[in-house]
Amino acid sequence: MGENTTTKTYARYEDINQEQLQKDIEDARDKLGATTWEDFEHLLKLEKWGRWATFSGFGIILLIAIFDFSGFAFWSLAIIAALLISTGNVSRWANVTHPILHGAYDKVPNVPAHYTKAHFAKGHRRYIDWIDWIKPEAWEYEHNIMHHYHLGELDDPDNVENNVRWLTESKTPMWLRYIIMYLFAGTWKFTYYAPNTLKILENKERRKQGLEEIQHQVWNPKKPNGLKLWMDYLLPYILIKFVAFPALFLVFGTQAALNALIVMLLAEFFANLHSFLVIVPNHSAEDIYMFNEPHKSTGEFYLRQIMGSVNYNTGSDFIDFLHGFLNYQIEHHLFPNQPHSFYQKLQPIVKDICKKHNLEYRQESVFKRIFMSMDLMVGKTKLLRVDGI
Numbered sequence: 001m002g003e004n005t006t007t008k009t010y011a012r013y014e015d016i017n018q019e020q021l022q023k024d025i026e027d028a029r030d031k032l033g034a035t036t037w038e039d040f041e042h043l044l045k046l047e048k049w050g051r052w053a054t055f056s057g058f059g060i061i062l063l064i065a066i067f068d069f070s071g072f073a074f075w076s077l078a079i080i081a082a083l084l085i086s087t088g089n090v091s092r093w094a095n096v097t098h099p100i101l102h103g104a105y106d107k108v109p110n111v112p113a114h115y116t117k118a119h120f121a122k123g124h125r126r127y128i129d130w131i132d133w134i135k136p137e138a139w140e141y142e143h144n145i146m147h148h149y150h151l152g153e154l155d156d157p158d159n160v161e162n163n164v165r166w167l168t169e170s171k172t173p174m175w176l177r178y179i180i181m182y183l184f185a186g187t188w189k190f191t192y193y194a195p196n197t198l199k200i201l202e203n204k205e206r207r208k209q210g211l212e213e214i215q216h217q218v219w220n221p222k223k224p225n226g227l228k229l230w231m232d233y234l235l236p237y238i239l240i241k242f243v244a245f246p247a248l249f250l251v252f253g254t255q256a257a258l259n260a261l262i263v264m265l266l267a268e269f270f271a272n273l274h275s276f277l278v279i280v281p282n283h284s285a286e287d288i289y290m291f292n293e294p295h296k297s298t299g300e301f302y303l304r305q306i307m308g309s310v311n312y313n314t315g316s317d318f319i320d321f322l323h324g325f326l327n328y329q330i331e332h333h334l335f336p337n338q339p340h341s342f343y344q345k346l347q348p349i350v351k352d353i354c355k356k357h358n359l360e361y362r363q364e365s366v367f368k369r370i371f372m373s374m375d376l377m378v379g380k381t382k383l384l385r386v387d388g389i
Helices: 018-032 037-067 071-101 123-129 136-147 174-185 188-208 224-252 254-283 298-307 317-322 326-334 340-356 366-377
Strands: none
Touching (some): 018 340, 037 224, 071 136, 123 224, 254 366
């Protein structure tokens, strides 16, 4: 336990001075100070980049319609447009929605209300701020509460090893498992996140009412929960992205509308792949820990965020933008309610703290980590366990 199988031996879980670790981490946070208008301007820059990508993709769709491109020219432009739109899609979720729904900018003086947790994507603003397969309040509870404060536990709804037992405990051949997982990666926002966030939110309400929890989300619209999935989660997105938007191009003819639909479907597939790439490997590989019991102190909470997370390569704002700032996962899990710009400043300090406590600070290419995650998802490897925890 706590040993890197390559060269270096790290401190064991039970030997870490959790009180001192807590002090060191909180001292680092305090030194960086409060969130400022400059941090908010950093968010606005990321938002602008994402919108530029989205509207550039839309512009290419318009060019295709006006000049009636076909054949190789159409497919070349369609792929470029889809990549731009998908980049904007992922950015809207990871670079904008994610920190705002954590309340990262709530304390910035004079920040516009729609950039605060209380107002962003609430009610009709869902269609302005973040229209996606996922209902904002459902993802907020599933992610902000259940995932962040139960990291690596069985109660963590994003515990990958637990979520794929249906596959790893089956008799499915290994080669077919990989194919299934790669196909899943291209559809996971609506096949996993939409129904799973609904189930988690519904179970919260059912516990309050003393009702039996839902074990499996139903897709049948004739069932109450299935109807809610379609009406509140899936249909709004389908109608806006794949019906209303392509219909705008009917003025150029049926083929133009069909071409717009093709680009939007391609963009959706790419967005699923992109988001899967940067999200899933954060907590899923054979060198990541899971825990059998809840944490008992703040120091232990911090310890688990480090041992249960991995970072990707970091660098400029542009590199971090493409990663959705999920390449700072350790720092984010230590302080989830902070802005993205905070993590860039915090990272070298956290690295030094890990070195001081002889804790492994995992940071590698996202492409290396996705293959490690896939090995876990097909049952080739398993998460690490901490003895007695």
